[in-house]
Amino acid sequence: MTELVIVGRSSSSFTRIARFFAHELEVAYTFRPLFDLMSLDPTAYGENPALKIPVLIDEQGPLFGSENICRELTRRARDRERVVLRGATNHRLVTNAEELVLHAMSTEVSLITSKFTGQTPGPKLTSSLEHCLRWLDEHLSEVRAQLPSDRALSFVEVATFCLVRHLPFREVMDVSPWKRLAAFCAEMDARSGARATEYRYDQPTS
Numbered sequence: 001m002t003e004l005v006i007v008g009r010s011s012s013s014f015t016r017i018a019r020f021f022a023h024e025l026e027v028a029y030t031f032r033p034l035f036d037l038m039s040l041d042p043t044a045y046g047e048n049p050a051l052k053i054p055v056l057i058d059e060q061g062p063l064f065g066s067e068n069i070c071r072e073l074t075r076r077a078r079d080r081e082r083v084v085l086r087g088a089t090n091h092r093l094v095t096n097a098e099e100l101v102l103h104a105m106s107t108e109v110s111l112i113t114s115k116f117t118g119q120t121p122g123p124k125l126t127s128s129l130e131h132c133l134r135w136l137d138e139h140l141s142e143v144r145a146q147l148p149s150d151r152a153l154s155f156v157e158v159a160t161f162c163l164v165r166h167l168p169f170r171e172v173m174d175v176s177p178w179k180r181l182a183a184f185c186a187e188m189d190a191r192s193g194a195r196a197t198e199y200r201y202d203q204p205t206s
């Protein structure tokens with residue numbers, strides 16, 4: 001079987017979701033870091049024309065986006081029946097949580113990008129992010145209660161973890177006011193997927 005490659009950054013929340021899945025589902029892959037996020041060349045992004053990471057490369061070519069990648073990794077996993085992907089449940093709280101986590105992650109990317117380019121973000125971005133975190137803090141235990149108790153992994157939990165740990169790492173927001181999210185992340189920190197993917201800045205080896 002062709003070797004799997006994940007193109008991404010160890011400092012990226014979306015990349016961390018994909019790698020968390022790969023580690024927990026024991027799907028082997030090679031990590032190809034993208035060092036220059038300012039590059040305008042799709043080749044650097046595993047041929048993603050959107051100039052976004054992560055990208056999974058397999059025998060069929062590149063696969064764009066963390067959610068698609070988690071789906072493909074799950075398809076390859078022994079434990080696939082016990083994985084709860086996005087959209088796998090119709091429960092309203094779970095589907096809303098999935099939507100809000102992904103929205104919050106994109107909002108954070110916009111805030112980071114505006115810092116890079118020296119633009120002042122409008123107040124709505126930060127406010128929207130705070131409202132999402134408050135909602136998640138208030139509802140996460142109910143969301144988790146709707147997931148199968150024998151699950152190996154769920155997209156909504158992994159994404160929430162990657163978001164909440166990323167905000168202070170990138171100095172975008174202090175998340176300490178949200179105590180239930182803090183307790184949840186402390187629990188997730190112990191998982192093998194979390195330990196193998198701690199946030200850090202990739203350094204090119206000379």
Ligand SMILES: N[C@@H](CCC(=O)N[C@@H](CS)C(=O)NCC(=O)O)C(=O)O
Pocket residue numbers: 012013014015037051052053054064065066067106109113
């Ligand atoms: N919908 C994509 C979003 C990926 C995304 O926004 N990735 C960020 C890194 S965390 C990125 O590529 N940022 C570069 C940029 O926006 O210029 C996914 O789910 O993977």
